[in-house]
Amino acid sequence: MTAIAVPAVQPRRTDVRTVPLSRIISVELRKMFDTRSGFWLIASIAISAVLAAAGVILFATDDELTYSTFATAIRFPVVVILPIVAILAVTGEWSQRTGLATFTMIPHRSRIIAAKAISSVVIAIAAMALTFAVGALGNLLGAAVTGTTPRWDVTITQCLYYVLGMVLSLLVGFMLGVLIRASIGAVVAYFVLTFLLPTIFSLLAAGSRWFSEVQPWVDIQFAQSGLFVFDKSLTGEQWANIAVTGTVWLVVPLLIGLRLVMRSEVK
Amino acid sequence: MITVEGLTKKYGTTLAVDDVSFTASAGRVTGFLGPNGAGKSTTMRIMVGLTRATSGTATVFGRRFADLPNPGLEVGVLLDASAQHAGRTGREILTLAQRLMGLPKTRVEEMLAAVSLTPDEASRRVGEYSLGMRQRLGIAAALIGDPGVLILDEPANGLDPAGIRWMRDLLRGYADRGGTVLLSSHLLHEIEVIADDIVMIGHGRIVSQGAKTDLLHAAGTVVRAAHLAGLEQALKDWGLTTSATGDGALHTDADAALVGTVALEAGIALTELRAAEGAGLEEMFLELTSASQREGAPA
Numbered sequence: 069m070t071a072i073a074v075p076a077v078q079p080r081r082t083d084v085r086t087v088p089l090s091r092i093i094s095v096e097l098r099k100m101f102d103t104r105s106g107f108w109l110i111a112s113i114a115i116s117a118v119l120a121a122a123g124v125i126l127f128a129t130d131d132e133l134t135y136s137t138f139a140t141a142i143r144f145p146v147v148v149i150l151p152i153v154a155i156l157a158v159t160g161e162w163s164q165r166t167g168l169a170t171f172t173m174i175p176h177r178s179r180i181i182a183a184k185a186i187s188s189v190v191i192a193i194a195a196m197a198l199t200f201a202v203g204a205l206g207n208l209l210g211a212a213v214t215g216t217t218p219r220w221d222v223t224i225t226q227c228l229y230y231v232l233g234m235v236l237s238l239l240v241g242f243m244l245g246v247l248i249r250a251s252i253g254a255v256v257a258y259f260v261l262t263f264l265l266p267t268i269f270s271l272l273a274a275g276s277r278w279f280s281e282v283q284p285w286v287d288i289q290f291a292q293s294g295l296f297v298f299d300k301s302l303t304g305e306q307w308a309n310i311a312v313t314g315t316v317w318l319v320v321p322l323l324i325g326l327r328l329v330m331r332s333e334v335k
Numbered sequence: 336m337i338t339v340e341g342l343t344k345k346y347g348t349t350l351a352v353d354d355v356s357f358t359a360s361a362g363r364v365t366g367f368l369g370p371n372g373a374g375k376s377t378t379m380r381i382m383v384g385l386t387r388a389t390s391g392t393a394t395v396f397g398r399r400f401a402d403l404p405n406p407g408l409e410v411g412v413l414l415d416a417s418a419q420h421a422g423r424t425g426r427e428i429l430t431l432a433q434r435l436m437g438l439p440k441t442r443v444e445e446m447l448a449a450v451s452l453t454p455d456e457a458s459r460r461v462g463e464y465s466l467g468m469r470q471r472l473g474i475a476a477a478l479i480g481d482p483g484v485l486i487l488d489e490p491a492n493g494l495d496p497a498g499i500r501w502m503r504d505l506l507r508g509y510a511d512r513g514g515t516v517l518l519s520s521h522l523l524h525e526i527e528v529i530a531d532d533i534v535m536i537g538h539g540r541i542v543s544q545g546a547k548t549d550l551l552h553a554a555g556t557v558v559r560a561a562h563l564a565g566l567e568q569a570l571k572d573w574g575l576t577t578s579a580t581g582d583g584a585l586h587t588d589a590d591a592a593l594v595g596t597v598a599l600e601a602g603i604a605l606t607e608l609r610a611a612e613g614a615g616l617e618e619m620f621l622e623l624t625s626a627s628q629r630e631g632a633p634a
Binding site: 084085086087091092094095098099102103104105106160164165166167168169171172173174175176331333334335 | 380383384385386387400401403404405406407408409412414415417418419420421422423427428431432434435436437476
C-alpha cells in the first residue's frame with residue numbers, strides 16, 4: 069500500500085458555488101430508495117395498492133364496482149404507509165446517525181429538512197398517480213370480469229381533494245418525524261394520532277352531544293374525512309374545520325419541531 | 336488552515352469546552368490529544384457546525400464552516416465512522432457524497448481504490464463492515480471532494496497496525512502537499528508518530544500546545560545517583576521539584592546542565608543524567624491530564 073492514489077491538494081478554490089436545493093432534493097429522494105428497508109417500504113405502497121384493487125374485484129358486489137370504490141379501498145394501505153416514508157426520511161438522520169455526515173456536507177439544516185419535505189411530497193404525488201392508475205386498471209378489469217361497462221364516478225376536483233388529503237396525512241408523519249426525531253417513537257406517535265385518537269374522539273362524540281358538535285373542530289381525521297368520500301364538494305365550514313385542526317395538529321407542532329431541529333445537537 | 340478562538344461550550348453548569356484556542360496550520364498535521372471525555376469531539380462538532388458554541392469562534396481559511404458554500408470541497412470531515420446507515424453499501428455512501436458535492440461519478444471508484452476497499456467490499460452493506468473498513472470508508476468520504484483541510488475524530492480507532500501505518504502515510508503525504516490535518520486521538524503513540532504540532536486537552540481546557548519537538552524538549556531530565564536521597568534533597572534545596580520515576584531514578588523539569596551543577600555543589604556522584612525524552616509524550620500526557628483531573632471539573 070505504498071502508492072496512494074489521492075490527488076494533490078488543490079490551492080484554495082475560489083469558484084465554489086452553493087449546493088443547489090434541487091441537488092439536495094435528488095439526493096434525499098435517492099436516500100429513500102437506497103436501503104433494502106426503504107426500497108421495500110415504498111414498493112409496499114405499489115404492492116398493497118394492487119392487492120387492494122384485487123380485493124375489490126374479488127369481494128365487491130357488481131353495483132359497487134365503481135372507480136370510487138377502488139380509489140377508497142386503495143387509500144387505506146397507502147395512507148398508512150406514506151407517512152411512515154416521511155417519518156423515516158427525517159428520523160433516520162438521528163436514529164441511524166447519518167445526520168453527522170449529512171449536516172456537515174450541508175451545514176444548513178433548514179435546507180436538508182426542506183429537501184426532505186419536498187421529496188416526501190414528490191413520493192406522495194407519485195404514489196397518488198400510481199393509486200389512480202391501479203384503481204383505473206382495477207375498474208376496467210372489474211368491468212371486464214362482470215361484463216358491464218366501467219363506471220367513472222369521480223370528478224377531477226374530487227381527485228384533487230384526495231391528493232390533498234394524502235399530502236396532509238403525509239405531512240402529519242413528517243411533522244412527527246421532525247418533532248420526535250426517533251424512528252420508533254415517531255411511528256408509535258403516528259399510530260396513536262391516526263388510529264387511537266380518532267377512536268377515542270368517536271367514543272366521546274357518541275357519549276356526549278356537546279362533543280359531537282365540536283368534534284369537526286377538534287378531530288383532524290374527522291375534519292379531513294370529507295376529502296376522501298368522493299361524494300360532494302366541501303362546504304366552507306368543512307374547509308374551516310380542516311384549517312383549524314390542521315393548524316392545531318400539524319402547523320403548530322411542526323413549527324415547534326423545526327425549531328428543535330435547528331437547535332438540537334447532532335451526535 | 337483552521338483557527339479556533341476562545342471556544343467555550345457549557346452544558347448547564349458544566350464546561351465541556353473551556354476557552355479553547357489553537358491554530359492548525361497548512362502543511363502540518365496537528366494532533367488533538369486528550370483522554371476520553373476531555374472535550375475533543377465536542378470541539379470538533381462545534382468546528383463543523385453540529386453543535387453551537389456558547390461563545391468563541393472556529394473558522395476555516397477565515398470563514399465560519401456554515402458560510403462555506405459547498406463544505407465538502409473545502410473541508411473533509413470524519414467524526415464517527417460508525418454513524419452510517421447500516422443498510423447502505425459502502426459504494427452508495429460515497430455516491431451520495433459525490434452527488435451532493437457535484438463531483439464526477441468516477442470519483443467514487445477512485446476513492447474506493449485510494450482506501451483499498453475492493454469492489455466486492457464496496458458492494459456490501461456497511462452493517463457488515465469491520466470498524467477498520469468503516470474508518471477507510473469514512474476517510475474516503477472525507478477525501479472525496481479533494482478538500483484542503485481534514486478534520487478527523489479518532490480516525491485510527493479500529494485500524495490494524497498495517498492500517499494505522501497506511502493512514503499515517505496518507506496523512507503525511509496529504510500535509511506534505513500543503514493540506515491542513517487536524518486529527519484527534521487518545522492513542523498517544525499514534526499522535527507522537529504522526530503529528531507535527533500537538534494540542535493537548537484535559538477537562539475541556541488546553542493543557543499544552545506547540546510543536547511536537549518543543550514539547551518533547553520540555554519533558555525535563557532524568558537523573559540517577561548512588562546516593563539518591565541526598566540528590567533529591569539537594570535539588571529540593573535549589574527549589575526544583577522532583578518525582579521518582581519508579582525505577583530508581585528521579586525526574587525533574589530542570590535541564591541537565593542545572594542538575595549537573597546541583598550534583599557537583601552537593602558533592603554527589605551521578606550514575607546517569609539525560610533528557611527525559613525516552614519517557615516521551617506518554618509521560619507528559621499522563622502528567623498533564625492527571626494534573627487537570629486533580630483540579631476537578633472547572634465550575
